[in-house]
Amino acid sequence: MTPATHFAEREHLICAVSRVIEEEKSYWVGGGGEPLYSILLAQRLYASGVQYMTEDGVIAPQSMMPWDPLMTMVASRAGYRALQWGTMNTAGNFAQLGYVDVGILNTLQVDRYGNINSTVLGEYEGGQGRRFGGPGGADTIAAQCWRTILMTDQQKRKFPERVDFVSSPGFLDGPGAREANGLPPGTGPWRVFTPWAMFGYEEQSCELMLMAISPFVTVDMVLAEMSFEPKIAPTIETLDPPMEEELEIIRTQLDTDGQTTGRGQWVEKRDGKYVFAETQGRE
Amino acid sequence: MEILAEGQGAYLPPDPDGFRAWVRDNKPRTLVPKMLNEHEAIEKFVSDGDYVAYDCNYFQRGPSSLIREIIRQQKKDLWVCGKFTYVALALLxxxxxxxxxxxxxxxxxxxxxxxxxxxxxxxxEYSNVVMTYRLQAGAQGLPFIGVRSFGGTEGFPQSGAKLVTDPFSGKPVVLLPALNPDVSIIHVHQADVYGNARVFGTGISHVDCALASKKVIVSAEEIIETDEFRRDPARTSIPHFTVDAVVHAPFGAYPGTVQGRYASDVQHVVECFGGTMRGDLQPYLEKWVYSVDSHDEMLEKRVGWKKIQALQRRETIREGYSI
Structure with missing residues (x-):
């Protein structure tokens, strides 16, 4: 594979997540956007047999891409050539039974304990906050998949000390809180990916821990875009840049019009180093 | 059973005995023709103040024509089951x-x-699966259902859920109140005049919606003979005795898609979704709801058969949808 020299940071995000997807594990992915593209990219390059399901009970589809806008579920292309078609409770039951290893989700905000907000920015009480769609299937994914991968942007407002509203559970208030609230043991947050960094969690404290950064940023740049100081792993790895082969698939098969990856900054290789690019957009 | 925490949100109180009595007194056990037009069905079976569930949504095999008819008839004070819905709630x-x-x-x-x-x-505040589990409990005639999610969220205090000590294991478990909507509206691929209905492909909670609701309106792309059901009974999704009205509604999910039948109208979807993003849906309602008398008139005057045929052609996938 050939390292790319000009790419969108969100393309990099999708590539980074696709590389941690394991063929032997089962996945529940949010209905569209980056989570879906990550697993479809993995299927095409790294884990051809990996299976995923979506919230409407589509089990192991071979989706026909691209989709029409907003046709994330209950559309024939999304559920094409699945092994089984069910309903939302089919998906919920499989997760509750322990059949689903990893959930991949987008989030508006994530905090120190990996809690997820998709309900409101600002105050919920009084109705003056900015409202969003609610947890959808994320509450079930975050509660019952053995591991949860979150995808979001590296921005201070997206990493508050405490999310404005816990729509879906991370570690809640810390060790033991999930079990005390009736969630199955051994489940919970595993990774947070942004275009700039990869985080895990410190086992004992359940706190977010910086593990790796992208080749075009420094640790200080990542920390400057967080409202709290995370734990820092003893060794900070550097994530590989996207490969040309990965970008080819994203651009010609998945996000063909750049609707998802087009936002955010672009990166280029200049004088042997990855830096933010002067030219934005696909060439 | 010890209650550890409980939500303060209002919820439709579960009443399994009341539901059984409703079924005893209102649901015909024999094959009774139930065909109504959209106006009659909504007028008769959706009342002001009702708790309304619809399966899927305005863009994905939802009962879009009946949602527009509810708005046209100016029903009031509805309480909506907002599981996986994009714009239908906004329109309502x-x-x-x-x-x-x-x-x-x-x-x-x-x-x-x-x-x-x-x-x-x-x-x-709930979540999608939490809502469909509530409907499942309603569809089983139970007062509540235990789930291993939702606890610890900030939706929980805004809901009707309770965290209790499981009397069997001694561990904490979340209980959700069963949901028995006053009325469910379900768009299906095929139905007969008695209400037997087939949905092909995935759905959100269509069978549970039909079983859990006091009143059930089915709108169907196609009306087929009852003998078709008898020839292939495994494909019956919803049995006739749960259904109160059958509306023949070809392209009833428009502007949404019906799997295997027609694709969504992308331009229309963008127009409608754009209205929610601008926070102004009145022009949309005027054009697509108020200024036409019926679904047929909307198709004829606002959409046109040329476009409808193009949407049919664009839905190329047939496998699994009985065509």
Whole structure:
């Protein structure tokens, strides 16, 4: 594979997540956007047999891409050539039974304990906050998949000390809180990916821990875009840049019009180093 | 059973005995023709103040024509089951029909913030699967259901859920109140005149919606002979005795898609979703709802058969949809 020299940071995000997807594990992915593209990219390059399901009970589809806008579920292309078609409770039951290893989700905000907000920015009480769609299937994914991968942007407002509203559970208030609230043991947050960094969690404290950064940023740049100081792993790895082969698939098969990856900054290789690019957009 | 925590949100009180009595007194056991037009069905079976569930949504095999008819008839004070819905709730709120919603996932954007801030919409917080489990309990005739999710969220205090000590294991478990909507509206691929119905492909909770609801309106792309059901009974999704009205509604999910039948109208979807993002849906309602008398008239005057045929051609996938 050939390292790319000009790419969108969100393309990099999708590539980074696709590389941690394991063929032997089962996945529940949010209905569209980056989570879906990550697993479809993995299927095409790294884990051809990996299976995923979506919230409407589509089990192991071979989706026909691209989709029409907003046709994330209950559309024939999304559920094409699945092994089984069910309903939302089919998906919920499989997760509750322990059949689903990893959930991949987008989030508006994530905090120190990996809690997820998709309900409101600002105050919920009084109705003056900015409202969003609610947890959808994320509450079930975050509660019952053995591991949860979150995808979001590296921005201070997206990493508050405490999310404005816990729509879906991370570690809640810390060790033991999930079990005390009736969630199955051994489940919970595993990774947070942004275009700039990869985080895990410190086992004992359940706190977010910086593990790796992208080749075009420094640790200080990542920390400057967080409202709290995370734990820092003893060794900070550097994530590989996207490969040309990965970008080819994203651009010609998945996000063909750049609707998802087009936002955010672009990166280029200049004088042997990855830096933010002067030219934005696909060439 | 010790209650460890409980939500303070209002919820439709479960009443399994009341539901059984309703079924005893209102649901015909024999094959009774139930064909109505959209106007008659909504007029007769959707009342002001009802708790309304619809399966899927305005863009994905939902009962879009009947949602528009509810708005046209100016129904009031509806409480909407907001599981996996993009814009239908927005349209019902803008149309002055809905004032309360249980939220799983709804179309986000400025319309929602505006409606909540202005007090036009009261929300109670759940999640999609939590709502479909509530419907499952309702469909089983049970008062509640235990789930291993939702606990510890900040939706929980805004809901009707309770965290209790499981009397069997001694561990904490979340209990959800069963949901038995006053009325469910379900768009299907095929039905007969008695209400036997087939949905092909995935759905959100169509069977549970039909079983859990006091009144059930089915709208169907196609009306088929009862003998067709007898020839292939495994494909019956919803049995006739749960259904109160059958509406023949070809392209009834428009502007949404029906799997295996027609694709969504992308231009229309963008126009409608754009209205929610701008926080202004009145022009949309005027054009697509108020200024036409019926679904047929909308198709004829606003859509046109040329476009309808193009949408049929664009839905190329046939496998699994009985064509």
């Amino acid at each position: 709120v803008e149309g002055g029909c809905a004032t309360r919603a249980d939220i799983g996932f709804v179309g986000f954007g400025p319309w929602l913030s505006k409606a909540v801030a202005a007090g036009r919409l009261q929300t109670y």
